[in-house]
Amino acid sequence: MRVAGFTLLESSVALAIFAAAGMTLYGLFNTNLIALNRSADVTRQAVVVRNAMHYLSSINPRTRGEGKVELGGVDVAWTSTLVEPERKGQTALGGMGDYDIGLYEVEFIVTEDGRSLGTWRMRVTGYEKVRGPAPGEDPF
Numbered sequence: 001m002r003v004a005g006f007t008l009l010e011s012s013v014a015l016a017i018f019a020a021a022g023m024t025l026y027g028l029f030n031t032n033l034i035a036l037n038r039s040a041d042v043t044r045q046a047v048v049v050r051n052a053m054h055y056l057s058s059i060n061p062r063t064r065g066e067g068k069v070e071l072g073g074v075d076v077a078w079t080s081t082l083v084e085p086e087r088k089g090q091t092a093l094g095g096m097g098d099y100d101i102g103l104y105e106v107e108f109i110v111t112e113d114g115r116s117l118g119t120w121r122m123r124v125t126g127y128e129k130v131r132g133p134a135p136g137e138d139p140f
Contacts, residue, residue: 045110045117048071048074048110048112049110049117049118049120051071052071052074052076052108052110053120055069055076056076056106056108056122056124057122060126061080061104061106062102062126062128063128064080066078066079066080074110074112074117075110075112076109076110077109077111078106078107078108079106079107080104080105080106080107080124080126081104081105081107082103082104082126083102083105083123085102086101086102086126087100087101087102089127098129098131098132099127099128099129099130099131100128100130102125102126102127103123103124103126104123104124104125104126105121105122106121106122106124107120107121108120108121
């Protein structure tokens with residue numbers, strides 16, 4: 001009389017096949033989680049850099065050549081270097097303008113919790129009012 005069931009060898013082979021399939025699925029799942037985390041980091045980094053660039057485009061690098069500011073939980077530190085020599089500004093009609101202007105390269109570093117997210121560069125116009133009435137002063 002023969003008893004129906006699995007032998008030890010059949011059970012071991014089934015367990016080995018199940019373990020191999022499980023390890024393959026775990027590896028695939030782990031790889032996808034790593035890619036998802038990297039994608040989230042890059043997306044966050046893009047938003048942070050956009051905010052930093054927006055802030056830095058609003059400053060005058062001639063008067064604030066370097067500095068540090070906290071923007072939305074990250075620290076942004078910058079330094080600016082004159083790229084093109086300063087020139088006398090012109091009016092729309094070609095006359096002498098009230099400002100001297102120069103082109104500056106602003107290099108900024110973004111850090112979060114002491115960890116650097118990267119270094120970027122952008123160019124910004126620096127200016128100084130040197131002619132004409134002072135702001136708020138009556139021109140006549």
